[in-house]
Amino acid sequence: MSADLTGPLRGHRLLHDPISAGALRRIPVGDRTLLGLSDGFLLMSRDFLGTAEAPAIGHDTLRQRYGEVRLPLGCFLLPGERPVLIDTGLGADDFRRGGRLVGGNLLPQLARQGVRPDDVSVLALSHLHGDHSGTVGDPLTGRPVFANARTFVGRGDWEHFVERELAPIPIAPHTRAALLELERRGQVTLIDGERDIAPGVRAIAAPGHTPGHTVYAVHDHGERVLVLGDAMHCPQQLDHLDWQVTFDVDPVLARQTRDRLHADLEAHGGGAVGCHFPELLLARVLTRKPGA
Ligand SMILES: [Zn+2]
Numbered sequence: 001m002s003a004d005l006t007g008p009l010r011g012h013r014l015l016h017d018p019i020s021a022g023a024l025r026r027i028p029v030g031d032r033t034l035l036g037l038s039d040g041f042l043l044m045s046r047d048f049l050g051t052a053e054a055p056a057i058g059h060d061t062l063r064q065r066y067g068e069v070r071l072p073l074g075c076f077l078l079p080g081e082r083p084v085l086i087d088t089g090l091g092a093d094d095f096r097r098g099g100r101l102v103g104g105n106l107l108p109q110l111a112r113q114g115v116r117p118d119d120v121s122v123l124a125l126s127h128l129h130g131d132h133s134g135t136v137g138d139p140l141t142g143r144p145v146f147a148n149a150r151t152f153v154g155r156g157d158w159e160h161f162v163e164r165e166l167a168p169i170p171i172a173p174h175t176r177a178a179l180l181e182l183e184r185r186g187q188v189t190l191i192d193g194e195r196d197i198a199p200g201v202r203a204i205a206a207p208g209h210t211p212g213h214t215v216y217a218v219h220d221h222g223e224r225v226l227v228l229g230d231a232m233h234c235p236q237q238l239d240h241l242d243w244q245v246t247f248d249v250d251p252v253l254a255r256q257t258r259d260r261l262h263a264d265l266e267a268h269g270g271g272a273v274g275c276h277f278p279e280l281l282l283a284r285v286l287t288r289k290p291g292a
Helices: 057-066 106-112 155-163 173-184 251-268
Strands: 024-029 032-043 070-078 084-086 101-103 122-124 150-154 188-191 194-198 201-205 214-220 223-227 271-273
Touching: 024 214, 024 223, 024 271, 032 106, 032 214, 070 106, 070 214, 122 194, 122 201, 150 155, 150 173, 150 214, 155 173, 155 188, 173 188, 188 194, 223 251
Parallel strands: 084 122, 122 150, 150 188, 223 271
Antiparallel strands: 024 032, 032 070, 032 101, 070 084, 194 201, 201 214, 214 223
16 A cells, blocks of 8 residues: 555645644553554634633633644554554545545554554444544445454444434445445444453443444553543543533533543543544543542
């Protein structure tokens, strides 16, 4: 496979930006290393993350540190005998030609790690929004990109996005086509509750952002890192559990899930990283739960 970039990220000013599209983070977990890679970037609008009283609080807090608030489209690779890939970014696209949500860097990033799509043994999706499922299918043919991978999706998301076509933010036709083809081949496993999906990787239901939203615990030799998907959008949310994004499918359930994840991290330690954490930085809960 060529490592050349295709799509709208070619030559883009943010292509090598370590905070967003160029983010590359090595996260030690026991004797293994989880690699955080970014498929592209998301420019955060002012009302994206906050509270009813302070809808811009997330944006304005991040702007103090980063200036222009741009987030990565995080994907996570656990190399090994059976490589595991968690999430796939947007794919080579500029969402609605708006220049605010642009992807296409995942396959080149994987190639630089010596990983071809066919090498991926397990594909784990946090949820089916387009900025996480965009590279599941080839945009031209709808064929599965990670053709050999056993693919894990939360049952609630499969029903919401694939079966019923109800979602206000629908999945792309090529993504649906690829998922249905993987299902036809018997390569799709739907997740309820908790289950191990590969050695050292456990899926944990974390609904609210979407009905079947799932987080993944990567563990080795007593250490653990939670890959949060979109359960949280920046590390500061661990201190501000009342911040929510504007498009949680079930905001009340999403808040309960954030509370549960915070309590889990407080009780068990370890780090956590969300797909849109700037720089794909790992966060930890260091203090007691604030009064939020
Ligand atoms: Zn997202």
